[in-house]
Amino acid sequence: MNKTLLSLAIVVAMAFKTSAQxxxxxxxxxxxGNINIISKYIYSQFSEHLGNCIYDGIWVGKDSKIPNQAGIRTDVVEALKKLHVPALRWPGGCFADEYHWKDGIGLTKDRPKMINTNWGVVTEDNSFGTDEFMDLCQKLDCEAYISGNLGSGTVQEMSQWVEYLNSDNVSPMTDLRKQNGREKSYGVKFWGVGNESWGCGGKMKAQYYADKALQFSAFLKNYGSNNLKQIAVGPNATDYNWTDVLMRETGTHFWGISLHYYTTLNGSATNFKESEWFKVMQSTLKMEEIIEKHAAIMDTYDPYKKVGLVVDEWGTWFDVEPNTNPGFLYQQNSLRDALVAGVNLNIFNNHSDRVKMTCIAQVVNVLQSMILTKGENMVLTPTYYVFDMFKVHQDAYLxxxxxxxxxxxxxxxxxxxxxxxxxxxxxxxxxxxxxxxxxxxxxxxxxxxxxxxxxxxxxxxxxxxxxxxxxxxxxxxxxxxxxxxxxxxxxxxxxxxxxxxxxxxxxxxxxxNVGNESVKLKKPVKGIKYKLYDGDWEVIPDYKNLQPIKTGLVNNIVFPEDIPGSNFLLIYDGFIKIEKDGLYNFSLASDDGAKLFINNNMVINNDGRHGTVEHEGIKYLGKGFYPFRLEYFQAGGGKVLELNKLVKVNNSYEPVKFKDEDFWHEK
The missing domain is CATH 2.60.40.1180 (Golgi alpha-mannosidase II)
Incomplete structure (x- = not known):
């Protein structure tokens, strides 16, 4: 082949390769089969005592000429309600580890002032405190996520905060809440055990923080039926050693561990060229690699994904707007921010097997906010419209x-x-x-x-x-x-x-249209068979060669009569009847380990020796009968086994018990 023809062939080949790519x-x-729920909490928000996020953004006071309900801006509440905000984080951020909650309760005139040393060195009058925040959450119909003060606070202080908010018993803290006008407890589930303890929250080493977090955690009590979802301080961006030490020392003790990563660039939020646009896209896409690497470390200590990754600070961080207080972090919000929001929400959705909550920073007037306010005026940002458009993914099936x-x-x-x-x-x-x-x-x-x-x-x-x-x-x-x-x-x-x-x-x-894999039964009979084995295990054993000490039949997933109080293995084996085609979301809570199999496919893995832990699993099932197996072992302590369907009611999934006619065996 001559040189001209060779060159032409190379050009054609390269063109074909480029076209294919x-x-x-x-x-x-x-x-x-890898379907899971995209937690609605991925679409949560963050509100810190920083700049004009709280004061003039959310809180204007009861005497303000700006329309408000009990001091909270009406226009901001109405705008946020449209987003279906699932949870709101407060009071920080760095502010959280200098905040003493008792300074922000009671009569406003009696509340001591404080200096916000982290953000602008301004004086705050504490007129917006715990009860005002809970009023905001109730107006938004969202969960509260409170960041506790581990850096400069005490175990007693955080413990009493939980009691003030969650207890209906007779005690000094509940009496104090009632004096402040709230009779019934609030029931706050999400609690951050500190914030950025590797930085502004105390400059701690990972090992020291892990020890201290476990200490504080031990005194944060569950009251009534309200089980806390405690969130430990996780890593800063790419600090993979922090994750490794924290997971090694705390295992599955916490509901979640936090992760903070910002898309940063020195420069204006609105005055930029394509080069800065591209750099921001590069920076924000790193979120996926960061999540995957931290998740891989978590998998080594928590293979069943019982601990959620909580990205409770993320978003863009550019130069503040000209002629504004540098400590207030006020920046405009452009189309570029909208792309950052969309990209990150897609990443979180796709990693929702591990990512269980995220909180963009911040909700009003700070960094990548949903809303900007100026006196009586309010502006919805491009990021707001992305959250509004993406809310369809909340609690949907990935x-x-x-x-x-x-x-x-x-x-x-x-x-x-x-x-x-x-x-x-x-x-x-x-x-x-x-x-x-x-x-x-x-x-x-x-x-x-x-x-x-x-x-x-x-x-x-x-x-x-x-x-x-x-x-x-x-x-x-x-x-x-x-x-x-x-x-x-x-x-x-x-x-x-x-x-x-x-x-x-x-x-x-x-x-x-995924087909129907149900089976036909010749002589179906109500009830499900079980086998009981005696032994002491750390995980569900291979029981094929074990001899059961008892067999029988039950009408539902309940404990048979006359089983030992501890150290046994229980296998339910039969068929589940599905009445109509659809995606079915199962919830399995157990103490200790359990596994759910449908049609010989594992739907939920909740194995291991542990206290009561709940996991979910999803499977498409057509109408008919399906082979069903539930494996459970008990190893001392509590004895819990609950299997439910999760059915969406309004904006959340509610557990529904299976009926006796759902379980069958073949005669």
Whole structure:
């Protein structure tokens, strides 16, 4: 071959290779067995005593001319209610480990003032305290997430805070709450045991913090039926050693461990070029690698994922707006922030097997906020519209998606051009959220829907003509969510033309079509068989060659009569009857270990020697009978085994007990 023909062949081959690489395709697989719930708490918010987040952002006081309810801004509450905020974190942040909660209760005139040494060295009058925060949460219909003071506080102080909020017993703390106007306890579940203890929360070493957190945790009590979900201080960004030490020392003691990672860049939030746009996309995509590496460490100590990763501080961090207090961290919020929000929420959705809660920083007037206020005026930011558009994923079933896309190249560096996540809600609607990170190029994406037959599609988009477009008090709706229709579908294939620098969400009406694997029974009889084994184990053993000490039949998943109080293995074996096609969410709580199998596939793994721990599992089941097996072992201490269906009621899942007619065996 001569040199000219060789060169031409190389060019053609390179062109073909490039073409093959730039085909954007995705497979969204509703038949996958790896389905889990995207926790609604991933869409939580963060409010710190920082700048104008609390004062003038949320709290204006009862005597303010700005419309308010008991001092809390009415417009802010109404805007946040639309987002279905699941939980709100407070009072910090760095502020939390200098905050003494008793200074913020009782008559306002009697509350001592304090200096906010972390943020602006301003004096606060403590007019917004515990009861005001709980009033805010009730107005938003959201859970409270309180960060306790471990850095400069005492065990007694945090313990009494829990008692003040959660106890209905007769005690000095409950009497104090009643004196302040609240008769019934609030029932706060989420408690942070310190904040950033590696930094502003005390500059502690990982081992020292682990010891101290366990000490504090021991005195945070459950009152009534309210079981605390305690969250330990986890790592700063890429501090993988902190995670390793914390997990090694605390194991599965805590409900979650925190992670803080900000998308940072020195420069303006609105005055930037494509080079800064690209750097921000690079920085924010690191969140996925960080989560995966911390999750891998957690897996070595917690293979059954009992401990959640709680990313309770994330978002963009740019230079403050000109002529504002540097300690107030007030920044504008542009289309670039909208892309950061969409990218991170997609990452959290896709890692919802481990990520159980996140809190963007912060809700009003600070960093990447939902809302900006100025006197009586209020502006909704581009980030607000992303959260509004993505709220369809709250407590929905994650549908795994495999994405193959071209890269967004800039000055020799590259990032994936597209980013996505998908879910199916309780009404059977699929939602697909996609971000096009490319600053200038339209991206065509072909989605293959596996196990889902689309019948109709609607869409929304967030974008603008300029990368640095933003909503101001003079032009408050430059960016919002708009209708989007540049897509088509044929059978199970969806083709989408995604504009540059945009975030879209599609709602797909359709039907699950994943087949029916039920079995036919010749002579079905109500009730389920069980076998009881005697022994002492750390995990569920291989019992195939063991001899049961007792066998029998029960009507439901209940303990048979006359079983020992400890040290036994119980195997339920039979069939479960499903009345209609659908995705079924199972909840299994046990003390000690348990495993649930349906159709010989493990749906829930809650194995190991532990106190009462609850896990969930999801499986698509068509109408009919399915082989069912539940394995449980008891090793001293408490004896708990509860299997429920989780059914969505309003905005949360409620446990529903199985009926006797759900369990069968073959005669």
């Amino acid at each position: 730039t085909t954007n395709t995705a497979t969204i697989d509703a038949t996958s 549908v795994p998606s495999e994405l193959s896309c071209e890269n967004y190249m800039y000055e020799g560096a590259s990032v994936p051009a597209l980013n996505m996540s998908s879910s199916i809600d309780n009404d059977g609607k699929m939602h697909i959220s996609i971000c096009n990170l490319h600053a200038t190029k339209n991206e065509k994406l072909v989605c293959n829907l596996k196990g889902f037959d689309p019948l109709g599609i609607t869409g929304k988009i967030i974008t603008a003509n300029k990368l640095n477009a933003y909503n101001s008090f003079d032009d408050p709706i430059q960016i919002s969510d708009k209708l989007f229709s540049d897509f088509s579908f044929k059978k199970n294939q969806l083709t989408i033309n995604i504009p540059p620098h945009s975030v879209i969400t599609l709602e797909v009406d359709g039907d699950l």
